[in-house]
Amino acid sequence: MKLSDVLIKPVLSEKANKQSEKMNRYTFVVDRKANKLEIKRAVELFYGVQVEEVNTLVMPSKLKSKYTKAGYIVGRKPAKKKALVTVAAGESIDLYSAV
Helix, strand or coil, X not given: CCHHHCEEEECCCHXXXXXXXXXXXXXXXXXXXXXXXXXXXXXXXXXXXCEEEEEEEEECCEEEEEEECCEEEEEEECCEEEEEEEECXXXXXXXXXXX
C-alpha cells in the first residue's frame, strides 16, 4: 500500500483536541487495510514528527434512518478505521494550517 493512501483525514473534535493538548495524541481516519507500521511511517513522512505509539480501532458501520416526504429511508454508514498516534514529547502536529 502506498503511504499517500494510508491517511485519509485527521479527526477534528473536542475529544481529539483535548488529547492532542494534554497527551500529544492525534487521531486520524485511516485506510481499513493499513497496519500500525504503515500508519507510523506515513505520519512521520507527512508531518515530520517522531511517532512513539500507534493504537488502532475499527468503528463498525451504523444503521441510519430518516423520515421524509417520500417515506421512511433506511441506509448504512460505512465502517471506518481510526488511528490514535502518540507523538514524542516536545513535538506537535499543526492540523489547522490548511483550514
